Amino acid sequence: MNKFTNPVIEGFAPDPSVCAVGDDYYLVTSTFAYFPGVPVYHSKDLVNWKQIGNALHREEQLKLLNAEHSAGIFAPCIRYHEGTFYMITTNVSHGGNFLVTATDPAGPWSDPYFIDNAPGIDPSLFFDDDGKCYYVGTRPNPEGVKYNGDWEVWLQEFDLETMQLTGVSTKLWKGALHTAIWPEAPHIYKKDGYYYLLIAEGGTGFNHACTVARSERVDGPYIGNKNNPILTHRHLGKDFPVHNVGHGDFVETPDGKWYITLLASRIFDGYSNLGRETFLAEVVWEDGWPVVNPGVGRLLEVQEHKLPLVPVEQTEKHTFETIKPEFMFLRNPDMSNFDNKVREGWLRLHPTTTTIKDLASPTFLSVRQQSMWYKLSTHVELALAPGGEAGLVILQNDKYSIRLVAVEEENQTVVKMVTMIDSEETVVGSEVITEKDIVLEIHGTGQRVKGICRVGDQELVIAEDVDAHYLSTEVAGGFVGCTLGIYTTSTAKEPGYADFEWLENKKTNK
Incomplete structure (x- = not known):
């Protein structure tokens, strides 16, 4: 099976x-x-x-x-x-x-x-x-x-x-x-x-x-139903690795099998950075009532399935020939700031003064974080005026994030890793670079992340062993999971731009 x-x-x-x-x-x-x-x-x-x-x-x-x-x-x-x-x-x-x-x-x-x-x-x-x-x-x-x-x-x-x-x-x-x-x-x-x-x-x-x-x-x-609840994990204790189980919807297959889709949160060292995810369970009917995963009564990490599996291709490396359905923006974006026509094979991001701290629409394009073990990377060419920055962001909400960005100062370009915890920003690492063509990488290993900048053959570790547990519902509150994306902002009147060739969100081994 x-x-x-x-x-x-x-x-x-x-x-x-x-x-x-x-x-x-x-x-x-x-x-x-x-x-x-x-x-x-x-x-x-x-x-x-x-x-x-x-x-x-x-x-x-x-x-x-x-x-x-x-x-x-x-x-x-x-x-x-x-x-x-x-x-x-x-x-x-x-x-x-x-x-x-x-x-x-x-x-x-x-x-x-x-x-x-x-x-x-x-x-x-x-x-x-x-x-x-x-x-x-x-x-x-x-x-x-x-x-x-x-x-x-x-x-x-x-x-x-x-x-x-x-x-x-x-x-x-x-x-x-x-x-x-x-x-x-x-x-x-x-x-x-x-x-x-x-x-x-x-x-x-x-x-x-x-x-x-x-x-x-x-x-x-x-x-x-006298046997309510038909599914919960609240009785399993807080050390159980899956919490928050609920919000289900039944579905019947053409041959009369029943399943339930529902939300739950995976817990990593006590925190759920990925937010509430979609799970699946089997449903059978006994005495006129639904029973979820009979004999087990909880969600399973690995489960037998009675339908033939039909795999689909999942994208890890995103290019920008088109604005794809899986790309996520904040609020109502000004799409003129996301130009994939001016330079073939690249996405030109035009910065505005809006930042990810604002309840507005920054120049930010993201995908969902799907694992705690991952490499997030992008190839960017910088053409920003002083006062601008561009790079990668792990976004929980407007008050909690981590970003790895190249910042244009008056006389130099500095790659910085910046944490934002309850709206307070801290630079946890920085390196001066002389090139404008760089690859930025954030490596996630559980609740720790590392920021790297590659300039040609040179690898610069900007910061490592950075704590990420605050990018979780338990700390940040709310209902969302983290997104991973590219971003630019500037305080300059004529801010320039940043060109991004790709965004890769690749799962890695634990």
């Missing part, structure tokens, strides 16, 4: 939602303040995923002006119905709950339909057998929030012609535990005459859990 390794999407890939169209599977995840928003992945086996596009790929769809790093786009849901894909989500910074549609999941996707009178977050759509569509969401207790996280799951019919709610809203469930907090990620499924409501509760941290209830009517009453 085939085997797969979790997570199935490594790195910053939280809040996964999945749908099946025949034997093709499509999955989306949250992106918060990154642009484009909501990556769309395709798979033939639920294990090997390839990003084919982004659901929110135009600024008209995704306003992120001044969005906090962990604001913007929260938990998306993807569904397919009668030839159309629907992606519904929340922009917590601008506009609230909305959906977009497409006939091709690779895009283009429609302009957003913002939904009136739809409070809360984590919206989902359910298409019933009678052709009706329902909006399922989560909202604060309408009678008044009595404790932090006092929310509820609610349902209302959704009109696909007007793209608005119709009829009355109905409270469905508050979760399995008495005074459960943050009942979130609600999804409804129909099986064998029952409507099943899968949610997350406990908050998207260590106490996270998947719970389920069912009803004979779509609008309830919903009765909780």
Whole structure:
């Protein structure tokens, strides 16, 4: 039998939602303040995923002006119905709950339909057998929030012609535990005459859990499974290497097998720099209820798989002939600062005064960090005026980062490794160079990183044994994982530019 390794999407890939169209599977995840928003992945086996596009790929769809790093786009849901894909989500910074549609999941996707009178977050759509569509969401207790996280799951019919709610809203469930907090990620499924409501509760941290209830009517009453939670890791202790398990979505294969995609965080020396990643588990049904990984009851690092595996090519060395779907920018970027036409085979970055410390859109292009053992590198040619810098960044958020940059001073060029911890910058190493054509490398070995500058055949170690544990959710807070990218900024009125030939994010051995 085939085997797969979790997570199935490594790195910053939280809040996964999945749908099946025949034997093709499509999955989306949250992106918060990154642009484009909501990556769309395709798979033939639920294990090997390839990003084919982004659901929110135009600024008209995704306003992120001044969005906090962990604001913007929260938990998306993807569904397919009668030839159309629907992606519904929340922009917590601008506009609230909305959906977009497409006939091709690779895009283009429609302009957003913002939904009136739809409070809360984590919206989902359910298409019933009678052709009706329902909006399922989560909202604060309408009678008044009595404790932090006092929310509820609610349902209302959704009109696909007007793209608005119709009829009355109905409270469905508050979760399995008495005074459960943050009942979130609600999804409804129909099986064998029952409507099943899968949610997350406990908050998207260590106490996270998947719970389920069912009803004979779509609008309830919903009765909780006596075996809830159907999946959590909170009982395994903080030394267990995978935390925060929850926010699941069921998917059924054409031959009747069931699986669940969900988020969890791998822990490295007590910290989760990679953020919340996408995991996969098997689901079987016993006595009318779902059981996750029967006989085990937790996520597995290596697991047998009943579907034939269909590997896909994954890119480690990124070139810039096109702006690829996997490239991530902050908020709404000015794409004129990213020029891949002026010099063939290179990407010219034009610096602005905006930095990665600002809640704005610096000249920064990144990919997701997928491992704690890696080499991040780029080839750059500098043409910057004094006051400019260009190079590599490990970005957690606007207050926590590490960068390896060539800085143009009045009479010299200095390569510096700079840590930013709670907005305080420290130069942990520097070397003066005389060339403008350099290769920069950051080597990650667990929670330690080393910065190298190569000038011709010369290797300069800028800094080594630099602690990176603060680039984690546990220290920096928020909901994101780290991204790895190229960057430039300048204080000069005529700043010049920096040309980048490639960006490589290569996994290395432990």
